[in-house]
Amino acid sequence: MRIFWILFSYEWRHFRAAKGLVLLCGLLLLTGLYGIYYGTTEIERQRQHLAALPELTRRNVAELQEKFPGPADAGDIGYYHSRFAVHHPDAWAALSLGLRDVNPSYVKLRLLGLQNQLYAADNTNPMKMLSGNFDLAFVLVYLLPLLIIALSFNLLSSEREEGILVLLLAQPVRPADVVGAKLIFRMSLVLGLALLLSVVGMLWAGVPADGRVLTWLLLTVLYCLFWFGVALVVTALQRPSAVNAVALLGVWLLLVMLVPSLLNLAVAAARPVPQGIELTIKQREEIHAGWDRPKTETMNRFFALYPQWRDTATIRERFVWRWYYAFQHLGDLAVAPQAAAYARGLQQRYDLVEQLNLLSPAINAQSSLNALAGTDLPTHLAFQRSATRYHDSLRAFYYPFLFRKVEFTHDDYAREPTHTFTSRPELATTYRGLTKLLLSVAAVYGLGMVLLRARPINPR
Amino acid sequence: MIHSIAQKEFISTLRDTRFVVLSALVLALLLAATLVGRASYRTLQQERQLAQGTVNEQFRNQPARHPHRVAHYGSFAFRPKSGLSLLDSGVDSFTGSAVYLEAHQQNSVNFSAAQQSGSLLRFGEMTVAFVLQLLVPLLIIFLCFGAFTQERETGTLKLLLSQGLTMRQVAWGKIRGYGQAVALVVAPTLLLAAALLFAGEEFASDLDLAARLGLFVVSYAVYFFLFVVGAVVVSARQTSSRAALVTLLGFWILSGIILPKATANLGASLFPASTKAQMDADVHEEAQHGLNGHDPQDKRAAALKADLLKKYGVDSEEKLPVSVAGLQMAAGEEYSSKVYQQHFAALNATYERQNRLSDWAGLLNPYQAIRPLSMGLAGSDFAHYVHFQQAAEAYRYSLVQRLNGLQASMGYGDKERRLDASTWRELPVFAYQTPGLGWALPQLLLPIVALLLWAGLLSWLGLRLIAKTSVA
Numbered sequence: 001m002r003i004f005w006i007l008f009s010y011e012w013r014h015f016r017a018a019k020g021l022v023l024l025c026g027l028l029l030l031t032g033l034y035g036i037y038y039g040t041t042e043i044e045r046q047r048q049h050l051a052a053l054p055e056l057t058r059r060n061v062a063e064l065q066e067k068f069p070g071p072a073d074a075g076d077i078g079y080y081h082s083r084f085a086v087h088h089p090d091a092w093a094a095l096s097l098g099l100r101d102v103n104p105s106y107v108k109l110r111l112l113g114l115q116n117q118l119y120a121a122d123n124t125n126p127m128k129m130l131s132g133n134f135d136l137a138f139v140l141v142y143l144l145p146l147l148i149i150a151l152s153f154n155l156l157s158s159e160r161e162e163g164i165l166v167l168l169l170a171q172p173v174r175p176a177d178v179v180g181a182k183l184i185f186r187m188s189l190v191l192g193l194a195l196l197l198s199v200v201g202m203l204w205a206g207v208p209a210d211g212r213v214l215t216w217l218l219l220t221v222l223y224c225l226f227w228f229g230v231a232l233v234v235t236a237l238q239r240p241s242a243v244n245a246v247a248l249l250g251v252w253l254l255l256v257m258l259v260p261s262l263l264n265l266a267v268a269a270a271r272p273v274p275q276g277i278e279l280t281i282k283q284r285e286e287i288h289a290g291w292d293r294p295k296t297e298t299m300n301r302f303f304a305l306y307p308q309w310r311d312t313a314t315i316r317e318r319f320v321w322r323w324y325y326a327f328q329h330l331g332d333l334a335v336a337p338q339a340a341a342y343a344r345g346l347q348q349r350y351d352l353v354e355q356l357n358l359l360s361p362a363i364n365a366q367s368s369l370n371a372l373a374g375t376d377l378p379t380h381l382a383f384q385r386s387a388t389r390y391h392d393s394l395r396a397f398y399y400p401f402l403f404r405k406v407e408f409t410h411d412d413y414a415r416e417p418t419h420t421f422t423s424r425p426e427l428a429t430t431y432r433g434l435t436k437l438l439l440s441v442a443a444v445y446g447l448g449m450v451l452l453r454a455r456p457i458n459p460r
Numbered sequence: 461m462i463h464s465i466a467q468k469e470f471i472s473t474l475r476d477t478r479f480v481v482l483s484a485l486v487l488a489l490l491l492a493a494t495l496v497g498r499a500s501y502r503t504l505q506q507e508r509q510l511a512q513g514t515v516n517e518q519f520r521n522q523p524a525r526h527p528h529r530v531a532h533y534g535s536f537a538f539r540p541k542s543g544l545s546l547l548d549s550g551v552d553s554f555t556g557s558a559v560y561l562e563a564h565q566q567n568s569v570n571f572s573a574a575q576q577s578g579s580l581l582r583f584g585e586m587t588v589a590f591v592l593q594l595l596v597p598l599l600i601i602f603l604c605f606g607a608f609t610q611e612r613e614t615g616t617l618k619l620l621l622s623q624g625l626t627m628r629q630v631a632w633g634k635i636r637g638y639g640q641a642v643a644l645v646v647a648p649t650l651l652l653a654a655a656l657l658f659a660g661e662e663f664a665s666d667l668d669l670a671a672r673l674g675l676f677v678v679s680y681a682v683y684f685f686l687f688v689v690g691a692v693v694v695s696a697r698q699t700s701s702r703a704a705l706v707t708l709l710g711f712w713i714l715s716g717i718i719l720p721k722a723t724a725n726l727g728a729s730l731f732p733a734s735t736k737a738q739m740d741a742d743v744h745e746e747a748q749h750g751l752n753g754h755d756p757q758d759k760r761a762a763a764l765k766a767d768l769l770k771k772y773g774v775d776s777e778e779k780l781p782v783s784v785a786g787l788q789m790a791a792g793e794e795y796s797s798k799v800y801q802q803h804f805a806a807l808n809a810t811y812e813r814q815n816r817l818s819d820w821a822g823l824l825n826p827y828q829a830i831r832p833l834s835m836g837l838a839g840s841d842f843a844h845y846v847h848f849q850q851a852a853e854a855y856r857y858s859l860v861q862r863l864n865g866l867q868a869s870m871g872y873g874d875k876e877r878r879l880d881a882s883t884w885r886e887l888p889v890f891a892y893q894t895p896g897l898g899w900a901l902p903q904l905l906l907p908i909v910a911l912l913l914w915a916g917l918l919s920w921l922g923l924r925l926i927a928k929t930s931v932a
Contacts, residue, residue: 031718038725049735056741063748084737102554102574108737116560121568123736125811126551127818127842129574131724132582138721146713154702241702246602249709253598258489260583261590265496267580276571277511277558281536284560285518288533292523318876350578367579377578 003173007181015189021151025193028147032139032197036095036204039135043094043205046105053084053106061413074401074408075321078111083394083416085109085387090374090423092212094205095198096137096366098375101129107387111398113328114391115283115335118384119276136201137369140220141362142256144194145227149248151186152231154241155179156457161241166459175457179235187228194220212372215430219372222437223365229444236451238458259360267352273345279338286334290327302326305333309403322402329395343381350377354429361440368433374423383421390419461625465633466640469607473641479603483645486591486599490649493588497546498656508538508557516889524878527866528789534562535859535890537852539569542839542894543669544676547653548589550840553581559849561856561890563793563863566800568736569849588649589834592680593827594716597687600642601708604691607634608929609701631692631926638688646684650677668896675897676837679911683830686915693922696929715825723821723828727814739803747796761788778872785875786868790861797857804853808846815842822910829910836904839894843903847895855890862887 015021060082068076087105104122132138156179159165169175198220202213230251234244290298295315303310315323332339357363370376397417401408473479515536522530538558545552556569574581584590608631611617620630654673658666691708698704734742765784769775777784822829835841866883867874 034722038729041729042725045732049738052735053737056737059741059745063745098579099575102572104736106735106737108740119570120736121556121570121572123568123733123739123807124554125728125733125814125842126554126845127811127815128724128728129554130551131720131818134721134725142717150706158702242606242705245702245705245709249598253595257584257594258586260580261586264577264580264583265586268577273576275507275511277536277538280558280560280570281511281515281518284533288529291525291529346576346578349576353578353580363580363583366583370579 004177004181007173007178008185011182011185015185024147024150025189028139028143029193029197031143032136032193033200035134035136035139036197036201039097039133039201040094040205042097042101042133042135043089046089046100050086050088050106053086057083065410065413068408071407071409073321074398074406074412075324077408078321078325078394078398078402080110081413082108082110083419085383085390085419086421087380087383088420088422090425091205091207092216092373092425093375093423095135095201095207095216096369096373096375097133097135098137098370098373099377099380100375101133103380107384109387109391109394111325111328111394113283113287113331114388115332115339116280118339118387119280136197137366137373139197140194140223141366141369144190144224145252145256145362147193148186148190148224148227148231149245149252151190152183152228152235153245153248155182155186155231155235155244157235157239157241157244160238160459165457169457169459176452179232179452179457183228183232187224190224190228191221194224212425212427215427215434216369216372219365219368219430219434219437222434222441223361226361226437226441226444229441229448232448233444233451236448236455238455255360256362260363263353263356263359263363267349267356271345271349271352273349274338274341276342279335279342282338283331283335287328287331290324290331293327295323298323298327298330301330306399309399312403313405322399325395325398325402343384346377347381354432357433358436358439361437364433364436364440368430368437371426371429371433374425376426376429378426378429379423382424386419386421390417393417461623462629462633462636465620465625465630466636469634469637470640473603473637479641482599482602483641486595487645487648489586489595490588490591490646491652493586493591494546494649494653494656497549497587501541501546504557505541508540511536511558512538512890519887519889520885522881522884524881525884526875526878527786527863527870527883528563530884531563531789531860531863534560534856536560537848537855537890537892539845539848540892540894542844543657543666544672544838545840546656547587547676548834548838548840549585549587550589550835550838551842551845552840553577553585555845559852561852561859563789563860564796565740566797566804566853566856569852588653589831589838592646593683593830593834596642596646596684597716597827598712599645600638600684600687601691601705601712603641604634604638604688605695605705605708606701607638607692608696608926609698609704613701626927627696627929628923628927631696631923634692635685635688638692639685642684642688646680671897672837672839676834679830679833679837679908682911682915683826686826686911686918689915689918689922693918693926696926715827719821719825720818720828720831723818724814727817730817731810731813733807733810733814739807743796743800743803746799747792760791764788764791781871782868783870783872783874786864786866786870790864790868793857793860793864797853801853804849811842819906822907823913826911826914829907829914831907833904833907833911836900836907837897839900843900844894847899848892851892852890859887 060080064072064077064080067080085107089100089105093100101124104120106122107118108120109117154161156165159168168178195217198217202216207213231248234247234251237244237247239247299315312322353363353367357367367376371378394417397415400406401412519533519535522533525533536558539555541552553573556572558571559569560567584594608617611620617630621627657669657673690711694707695701695704698707764787765777768780768782768784768787769777772780772782774780818828819832822832832841836843866879870877870879
């Protein structure tokens with residue numbers, strides 16, 4: 001044990017002497033802090049955008065109150081009044097932005113057919129989305145392995161190349177102690193850095209101190225350990241430094257870039273998503289055909305679904321709102337199977353990636369962190385379902401006005417149902433990710449140990 | 461002499477199994493990416509053509525309807541994939557493919573591939589451009605990092621120079637040799653891509669596409685050239701192979717992964733853009749109240765009606781040959797579209813300011829010069845996307861205004877009547893033509909200049925540095 005500590009403390013002296021490595025660690029710390037800064041400001045910006053929406057609704061109501069000073073036909077209000085279903089980020093989202101830039105965080109809803117409102121995209125700069133987010137998760141998943149590689153690609157090889165290893169092993173030291181001390185020194189350094197960044201990030205983002213803190217830290221530690229395991233395997237092969245660097249970088253390239261992009265192609269081919277556009281086209285046909293169909297036909301189809309309004313007055317007018325909203329809703333129902341298939345297709349893709357991410361701990365770590373932060377696809381789908389329920393409750397609120405011909409007064413604006421939705425973590429996904437990460441870690445260390453046993457360390 | 465050094469480097473590269481395996485891998489990836497790009501190009505193009513055909517047919521086969529109903533029924537604009545997007549899909553995965561065109565409002569372009577891919581897409585897309593921009597430079601680094609350091613470590617550099625060669629000549633010889641090796645890896649793919657592009661009947665004898673492809677090839681040749689030169693220069697300046705490799709890899713990571721993200725995010729932080737909800741509300745408010753805020757729509761409508769009565773010399777709306785409602789719609793559409801266009805232009809100006817930062821970074825980072833150039837040539841960059849959006853909006857506006865004109869010509873009481881089903885067949889359908897190279901090139905000047913500057917400065921300055929390097 002004493003020998004271990006001697007080796008450990010000499011590693012520390014070496015590290016301090018190597019200006020390049022200190023610089024590299026400092027650089028990673030800075031990029032990490034920038035990642036945290038960017039993530040928190042990005043989420044803050046999204047929060048500000050979302051906070052501006054109630055004001056837009058207030059402006060809209062004020063305009064309507066001016067336009068309809070007295071009691072109004074609820075049909076007019078339903079048509080011109082827009083409100084928002086809002087997807088609030090969880091505090092954790094600042095650390096792992098996930099898909100929050102690709103998917104809109106709000107849906108503007110009028111009383112019309114839901115489907116062509118549900119998929120409206122927000123204003124986005126595609127160039128920015130192409131470049132991607134620079135959040136803490138990016139620093140941990142992409143860049144931290146590079147630091148690990150830079151620190152440990154010449155774990156033994158440099159000592160060998162400089163002729164020190166012979167001298168070292170001539171002392172009463174077991175080779176395993178040397179490798180162990182060197183590896184553990186680097187691990188403490190990197191883990192210290194990663195945990196420091198995570199804790200700073202958590203404090204900065206103001207996350208609640210619940211079990212997720214531990215889960216995040218555990219994910220980070222396991223992911224770092226995995227890369228040290230890869231370094232151990234490469235060290236055990238005992239090749240020159242340059243070969244080690246190439247091999248380690250090759251593994252990084254494979255797991256962080258090639259496997260994900262190839263997997264993306266494979267998943268897209270294996271689980272084709274039904275075209276969302278077909279859905280909107282069909283819905284448009286259904287809704288606009290509503291104008292040309294006999295009114296009784298439309299109303300009978302509607303009453304079959306909502307028998308409570310069956311006893312309302314027969315429509316004789318050329319135009320009346322309750323008929324208009326009835327065929328809008330029937331348009332939605334006509335594409336319900338397509339809408340369900342679209343959402344199911346997306347979910348199936350996600351599930352397939354979940355199953356296959358054992359292939360790359362990088363994908364696994366990224367999707368576990370996203371799931372933890374509630375910024376992944378399932379959360380967006382949950383938000384869309386929540387927006388759908390909100391639209392249902394709006395229809396339920398307006399139907400009595402429309403069918404019972406109750407006039408809409410200024411007080412009724414405040415009685416309208418409201419919507420709130422905050423991301424929820426997909427903890428089950430995270431725990432599965434954690435287990436798989438544990439498996440990967442066990443696999444690389446197992447391999448490293450076997451290799452070290454099989455080929456004793458050669459000092460020359 | 462330069463020639464024989466080139467020959468030697470080329471041959472020893474081919475003998476190096478590690479390099480051959482690596483090149484074979486890159487080549488396989490390139491060929492696969494070309495074929496996959498071609499397949500996905502075909503599917504997407506067919507899907508969109510089919511969808512555009514369907515909506516056009518639906519539009520032409522509408523029953524007798526009131527024109528304003530048709531304006532609300534509207535149409536869809538599908539963005540066709542540009543020919544070269546099979547090599548570089550640029551921002552296509554993030555832009556969505558279809559926009560719904562209707563009266564009174566301008567919709568977003570919906571259903572992007574990014575929304576359907578989950579987080580996987582964020583790791584990078586397996587396209588030819590991805591391989592060319594990131595993986596081939598890595599291959600070049602692995603190929604060239606030992607160019608001088610190895611000669612020095614084995615002591616052969618002195619022997620070489622004792623033959624009367626200068627360091628500069630040795631460097632050029634090596635650059636030529638490595639250049640040949642890289643060309644051997646990349647050329648088959650570009651040939652395959654060219655064959656696929658020009659053998660397909662949809663592109664045959666398309667001069668614009670040929671010019672784009674030509675420039676595409678030249679740009680990448682310059683890009684690879686400067687990586688080869690850069691790697692050789694670094695190798696000459698560093699004392700050990702290890703140091704050269706680490707320096708080069710550090711540069712690759714910084715330029716290919718960290719800087720593009722950092723500049724894009726910095727741009728977005730510096731120039732915040734408004735949300736669609738905010739923009740729509742602002743457009744609506746300005747269109748309602750007029751730019752000065754003193755002219756509510758009702759007053760304008762009354763003024764319009766009074767003008768019409770005066771113009772036609774009649775005393776009531778019933779006697780007018782035109783429909784007041786139709787003309788009101790047209791005037792409202794004209795006004796609100798103008799307001800929208802202003803906001804849309806401001807939004808795009810903001811996005812361009814955000815992206816400009818990244819373009820300027822091209823002067824520091826060759827990856828950020830080749831990326832916009834490549835997708836600009838492929839017709840899959842932001843400018844091409846905006847061009848489509850504007851074309852879709854121009855079509856929407858002209859369609860709605862034609863329909864408003866039809867309504868106006870129906871005269872008083874138009875709401876009770878419908879126009880014959882044949883009317884819709886006479887209206888033009890949406891057809892989009894990707895703009896030509898002449899349109900795209902001026903916007904790509906900055907990346908072109910950046911790339912050429914890099915190549916020029918590196919070969920001049922770098923080789924001067926090499927010439928001054930000590931031999932030992």
